[in-house]
Amino acid sequence: MAASSAVTSSSPAPAPTWPQLWRQPAFRGRLLGILAALLLLGAVIPRFFAFIQARPGVVLPDPLLAVLPAHDVSGLTFGAIYLSVAVAVVYLVPRPALLLRALWAYGLLHLLRLLTLWLLPLEPPLGLVLLQDPLVDKLFYASATPITKDLFFSGHTATVALLALAVGPGLLRRGLWLGAVLIGGLVLVQHAHYSYDVAAAPAFAALSYWLAGRATSGASRRY
Structure with missing residues (x-):
C-alpha cells in the first residue's frame, strides 16, 4: 500500500483543461489580449512590408550562397x-496552457522581426528565386511588387523552431526541429534568405519563447 501511495504521489499532475483555465481571469485576459494583438499585427504588417520594400538596403557577402546553386x-x-x-x-489546441504561451511567443517573434527588419535594411541575396506562398502573399504582402527584402531574420525557419519549443520534449519536438532545419536549407537553396538570416532564426525563436513564458506566468496555475 505504501509503495502504491508513493507511485501515485510521484505521478505528474494532469494539465489544466480549457474549462478550468477559462474560469481564471488572468488566463482569459492574456488569451484575448494576444488574439487582439495578433489581429492588429495582421493589419500593420502589409504597410510595414511595403515600406521596407521601397527602402534601399545593402547586399551582404555570403560565401555559402556563392557556392549554392539557386x-x-x-x-x-x-x-x-x-x-x-x-x-x-x-x-496545442487541447493543451490551453501550452497554446497560450505559443501564441504569445508567436506575437513576440513578429515584433522582434519588425524591429530587426527596421534596423537592418538589406537588399535580397544575389540569385534570388522568388518564394511563392499561396496564402501569405495574398493576405499580408499586399504590394505592387514582390516582397524580397523580408530578410533578417528568417520568419519561416523561426516559426517552426518556435513550434518545436512550444510542444515540449518528445518525438514531436524532434520532428519539428528537423522540419526547421529542412525549411532553413530550402530557403537557402532558393536564395530567398542570407545564411545569416537562417542561422539567427532559432535564437530569436528561443528568445520569444522565453519572453512568452515570463508574460504568461501565473495565467495557468495547475489544479
Whole structure:
C-alpha cells in the first residue's frame, strides 16, 4: 500500500483543461489580449512590408550562397511549413496552457522581426528565386511588387523552431526541429534568405519563447 501511495504521489499532475483555465481571469485576459494583438499585427504588417520594400538596403557577402546553386523549391518549402504548423496546432489546441504561451511567443517573434527588419535594411541575396506562398502573399504582402527584402531574420525557419519549443520534449519536438532545419536549407537553396538570416532564426525563436513564458506566468496555475 505504501509503495502504491508513493507511485501515485510521484505521478505528474494532469494539465489544466480549457474549462478550468477559462474560469481564471488572468488566463482569459492574456488569451484575448494576444488574439487582439495578433489581429492588429495582421493589419500593420502589409504597410510595414511595403515600406521596407521601397527602402534601399545593402547586399551582404555570403560565401555559402556563392557556392549554392539557386532553385525554385517553393512547393516543398511551404508544404513542410504548413504541415509543421498543422501538426503543432493539433497538438496545442487541447493543451490551453501550452497554446497560450505559443501564441504569445508567436506575437513576440513578429515584433522582434519588425524591429530587426527596421534596423537592418538589406537588399535580397544575389540569385534570388522568388518564394511563392499561396496564402501569405495574398493576405499580408499586399504590394505592387514582390516582397524580397523580408530578410533578417528568417520568419519561416523561426516559426517552426518556435513550434518545436512550444510542444515540449518528445518525438514531436524532434520532428519539428528537423522540419526547421529542412525549411532553413530550402530557403537557402532558393536564395530567398542570407545564411545569416537562417542561422539567427532559432535564437530569436528561443528568445520569444522565453519572453512568452515570463508574460504568461501565473495565467495557468495547475489544479
